[in-house]
Amino acid sequence: MYDRPALEELLAAVGIFLEKQIGPLVKDDPKLYYQTLIAYNLLKIAERELVWSDKHIHTQWERLNNLLEIDMPLPTNALEAREALERRNEQLCERIRTGEHDEQWPRTVLFAHLLATTREQLEVANPKFLQVISQERATRELSTGILGGG
Amino acid sequence: MTPETIKSRLTPYLTEASGAPATVTSVQPLAGGASRDMWLVEATLNDKAEKLVLRRDLPTTMLEQALTREQEFKLMQAADESGVKVAKPRYLCTDTSVLDAPFFLMNYVEGISIGRKVVQLPELETAREKLPEQMAQQLAKIHQIDTIKHRLGFLPVPRLAHNPVQEAIQQGRDALKKLNIDHPAFEFALRWAEQHAPKSERTTFVHGDFRIGNLIVNEQGLQAVADWEFGHMGDPHEELGYCCMRDWRFGMGKRRVGGVGDREPFLSAYERYSGTRVDRKTVDYWEFLGNLRWAIICMSQANRHLSGREPNVELASLGRRSAEMQFEMLKLIEQMGI
Numbered sequence: 001m002y003d004r005p006a007l008e009e010l011l012a013a014v015g016i017f018l019e020k021q022i023g024p025l026v027k028d029d030p031k032l033y034y035q036t037l038i039a040y041n042l043l044k045i046a047e048r049e050l051v052w053s054d055k056h057i058h059t060q061w062e063r064l065n066n067l068l069e070i071d072m073p074l075p076t077n078a079l080e081a082r083e084a085l086e087r088r089n090e091q092l093c094e095r096i097r098t099g100e101h102d103e104q105w106p107r108t109v110l111f112a113h114l115l116a117t118t119r120e121q122l123e124v125a126n127p128k129f130l131q132v133i134s135q136e137r138a139t140r141e142l143s144t145g146i147l148g149g150g
Numbered sequence: 151m152t153p154e155t156i157k158s159r160l161t162p163y164l165t166e167a168s169g170a171p172a173t174v175t176s177v178q179p180l181a182g183g184a185s186r187d188m189w190l191v192e193a194t195l196n197d198k199a200e201k202l203v204l205r206r207d208l209p210t211t212m213l214e215q216a217l218t219r220e221q222e223f224k225l226m227q228a229a230d231e232s233g234v235k236v237a238k239p240r241y242l243c244t245d246t247s248v249l250d251a252p253f254f255l256m257n258y259v260e261g262i263s264i265g266r267k268v269v270q271l272p273e274l275e276t277a278r279e280k281l282p283e284q285m286a287q288q289l290a291k292i293h294q295i296d297t298i299k300h301r302l303g304f305l306p307v308p309r310l311a312h313n314p315v316q317e318a319i320q321q322g323r324d325a326l327k328k329l330n331i332d333h334p335a336f337e338f339a340l341r342w343a344e345q346h347a348p349k350s351e352r353t354t355f356v357h358g359d360f361r362i363g364n365l366i367v368n369e370q371g372l373q374a375v376a377d378w379e380f381g382h383m384g385d386p387h388e389e390l391g392y393c394c395m396r397d398w399r400f401g402m403g404k405r406r407v408g409g410v411g412d413r414e415p416f417l418s419a420y421e422r423y424s425g426t427r428v429d430r431k432t433v434d435y436w437e438f439l440g441n442l443r444w445a446i447i448c449m450s451q452a453n454r455h456l457s458g459r460e461p462n463v464e465l466a467s468l469g470r471r472s473a474e475m476q477f478e479m480l481k482l483i484e485q486m487g488i
Contacts, residue, residue: 030181031181034464035463035464038463038464038467039463041467042463042466042467042470045470086332089332089333089334090332092334092337093332093333093334093337096334096337096338096341097337097341101338102341102345107488108488110334110338111338111480111483111484111488113334114334114335114338114480115477115480115484117334117335118335118473118476118477118480119477121470121473121476122473122474122477124470125470125471125473125474126470126471126473126474129474129477132401132403133403133477136403136404139404140404
């Protein structure tokens with residue numbers, strides 16, 4: 001549809017520019033250097049969003065179908081799909097406010113959905129954060145496991 | 151404002167304020183927060199060489215709950231007189247014709263105040279061992295500041311018929327409403343917060359932003375508690391939970407107290423210094439609430455950029471950092487019981 005560079009290649013080009021050319025140039029100005037790192041990091045977020053967003057909108061939609069017990073198809077048009085998801089999230093907020101998820105069972109399902117959604121956000125925004133947390137948990141389980149065995 | 155302008159305008163001001171001959175010899179920028187600018191000022195006051203820090207308002211304000219420079223100055227005086235380790239406040243200037251905005255000067259305290267460095271620098275290893283105990287001691291003193299004796303009536307208090315917990319929850323709701331955000335994770339967390347609110351038994355002065363990055367630390371340990379602009383009347387547990395939040399641990403996730411220590415020794419030290427009992431579950435709750443609030447503040451900060459008022463890449467990035475605090479808040483709910 002468009003000539004190359006493709007979208008992900010455009011982002012990568014800007015990333016290389018920030019990293020190789022701007023970074024060394026502003027190294028002695030702590031504030032500018034920090035902001036350049038942030039800008040670079042935002043590009044990386046955009047790159048990951050390109051990879052993940054299609055999968056995440058489907059999984060989120062599926063979970064909402066399950067949670068709200070309505071089998072609604074996700075609109076095929078990307079823009080409409082996003083709008084529909086936003087509307088469903090508004091409805092979900094309303095349901096939470098009015099106490100429809102207060103009972104144990106719907107609350108557990110809701111919580112699992114929220115946690116999964118937040119994980120998906122982090123896969124895009126900061127996958128390293130998720131890695132660090134799971135490593136932490138692994139070492140804790142290992143150490144309690146050894147203690148428990150002894 | 152350039153260092154030269156500050157230098158030339160500060161010399162006559164300091165002469166007048168100190169009542170003796172004053173010369174400003176150098177002005178250098180210090181790394182400050184997103185909302186204040188800070189300068190290291192070297193001056194000769196009455197033939198004595200002094201190092202001072204200038205803290206000035208920026209044209210944009212960060213959070214509505216923040217104190218003015220004048221209030222912060224008075225608060226720091228009260229903290230100083232109450233025996234809290236704090237940079238001694240020296241001169242307050244509310245006349246905006248001097249530096250275009252209110253400012254004050256305080257003594258410069260030698261040390262490191264960048265949280266990541268405090269947690270990671272090898273030369274601060276011994277200091278880190280002392281820090282949790284020193285933090286507990288300072289917090290106990292801070293919570294004992296007599297706000298009536300020191301005439302701190304300007305400090306924010308919970309609104310009518312609200313205890314500190316209810317006030318914090320309401321502030322979260324107000325902020326989301328202002329942003330016009332429908333966000334299921336926040337909605338759930340706020341409802342959970344209301345349904346699991348602990349009793350709030352004691353209202354005291356709290357620093358409001360007591361975390362590792364707001365301490366000045368050298369090899370001997372804690373030298374001063376900085377950034378008093380979020381001081382308010384609250385629940386002491388609020389502050390004990392706040393300084394344990396993951397975001398202030400700088401990669402040392404298992405050391406719950408600011409990445410430098412375990413929680414239990416810290417809380418028992420606080421009990422010893424304050425002579426009060428600490429409810430561990432209430433501290434857990436406030437750590438959760440701290441994450442919820444910080445997650446919402448991130449969205450508000452991003453909105454400063456998104457609204458077009460203050461285009462800034464750093465503010466924009468906070469919108470996507472919010473998820474880290476959301477995750478932590480959900481994990482804490484899970485630990486306490488969904």
